[in-house]
Amino acid sequence: MKAGVIGAGAWGTALAQLLAADGQAVTLWALETDVVDAINGARENPLYLPGITLAPSIRATSAMADLGDCDMLLVVSPAQHLRSVVAQAPAGVPLILCSKGIEAGTGLLMGEVARAAQPTSPIAVLSGPTFAHEVAKGLPTAITLACDNAVLGAQLAARIARPAFRPYLSDDVTGAEIGGAVKNVLAIACGVADGAGLGLNARAALISRGFAEMTRFGLARGARAETLAGLSGLGDLVLTCSSTNSRNFSLGQGLGEGRSAADLLSNRRTVAEGAFTAPVLRDAARAAGVEMPVVEAVCALLADAAPLGTVIDALLARPLRPE
Ligand SMILES: NC(=O)C1=CN([C@@H]2O[C@H](COP(=O)(O)OP(=O)(O)OC[C@H]3O[C@@H](n4cnc5c(N)ncnc54)[C@H](O)[C@@H]3O)[C@@H](O)[C@H]2O)C=CC1
Ligand SMILES: O=C(CO)COP(=O)(O)O
Structure with missing residues (x-):
């Protein structure tokens, strides 16, 4: 063998x-x-x-x-x-x-x-x-x-x-795949919060609300909730959203410090998967009618489409809703 x-x-x-x-x-x-x-x-x-x-x-x-x-x-x-x-x-x-x-x-x-x-x-x-x-x-x-x-x-x-x-x-192959793919995008969001000095409350909010997005998307694609709450979903989300050892988190930190995505992504040898997954995930979520506002915000920053302050304000100004 x-x-x-x-x-x-x-x-x-x-x-x-x-x-x-x-x-x-x-x-x-x-x-x-x-x-x-x-x-x-x-x-x-x-x-x-x-x-x-x-x-x-x-x-x-x-x-x-x-x-x-x-x-x-x-x-x-x-x-x-x-x-x-x-x-x-x-x-x-x-x-x-x-x-x-x-x-x-x-x-x-x-x-x-x-x-x-x-x-x-x-x-x-x-x-x-x-x-x-x-x-x-x-x-x-x-x-x-x-x-x-x-x-x-x-x-x-x-x-x-x-x-x-x-x-x-x-x-649950689909559940394991979706957890690993989505957490990379959410790790970028948590890195942004860190780089922009938004505090630990903001990070915890992004992890929790990001997990809600992962769950909505996963369930729409046939994943099981317990898989998303397990090692390949929530477990990896918590790890990657809490450490500068994560390439995705570090990429987000750079964005949060005000650097452009084009600058951060040029000439990298190691891979920050969330940068590639984010726009595909956003499109798949829109097509399935699944709301993913944190993922949308990450996409806007990766496309250098809006200033950081505008993206953060838009997330905070979303209509109040039940948890
Ligand atoms: N690094 C980690 O701690 C973990 C990484 N992963 C996943 O493993 C996958 C690989 O990541 P890493 O090993 O970290 O990569 P890495 O960032 O350390 O290295 C980049 C890799 O991309 C390869 N590459 C570049 N151009 C290529 C091409 N045209 N065709 C084939 N390969 C090409 C390079 O040979 C190299 O192996 C990613 O999907 C990542 O999300 C999963 C768990 C942990
Ligand atoms: O997937 C990982 C840990 O489980 C590695 O995360 P990064 O690709 O963000 O470094």
Whole structure:
């Protein structure tokens, strides 16, 4: 049995380290050849996960064909590149999707994209409150593993569970995907509140009212409320909205300090998924008749469409309503 990981950003590298820590062989596909060379040579990924010495049983490669002997593949590319990497992956092997986002242009969730790109591969989703650096260091972490095939889900959970890494099984794939995608947009909003000095009351309000938006949207798409209230929804929302370790939160902080989105997003190497998901989510919510005012506000700031003060005033001036 050999695990493959597609994508050697921070999260793919941390997951490879988790799976290889007890000596199991892991093949890690990276886009960049300098990342492949650094992992195989110096046992480090200085570009995306600096400061972590990687296990000797991780072998990095830039050839997808090298994943041919793997019995499960963790897909950890940015959401907007998931379609292209899954299309190149070996067919028929269970895919564990770890990317958080909604595809621009199609509005599809990651499972829908993967099924279109690789129709014969069984699919599961892994999502939850999991900063890559903490997992790579072996710190305790719990996560949702969602799969609509209970037998396969249990097999995959057993394969990835470690003493300090606990997957909780769910059959609500849509719920797990929506929680992970929406929380990134809400983390930008909380970062804005922090950068603009709006205080901790404002942050708590954004988390709570943002969670109400996540729940409304999720229920409209067939997700279950308990999934949204679990690790992959509320759990990840709380983590990402509370820490500058989050790239989405940090992006929001910059916006809150008055910097333009164009400036903040140009020339970034690491991904802040919420910036891509926000406009797609807004359009999907409008089409479904679901109100998402916090998401709308984030979209306005990301498009540099309105001054910060105007966006904040508009949110506060919304008609009073029942909770
Ligand atoms: N970093 C974290 O703590 C966590 C990240 N995630 C999710 O994992 C996914 C990947 O994020 P990170 O590993 O943090 O990435 P990262 O921001 O560390 O690195 C960027 C990644 O994008 C890849 N990339 C750039 N252009 C590409 C292309 N054309 N085709 C394929 N790949 C390309 C790079 O090779 C690199 O692997 C995201 O959806 C993120 O939301 C989920 C949980 C935790
Ligand atoms: O998804 C994450 C933690 O669960 C990582 O969040 P950021 O992408 O905002 O850094």
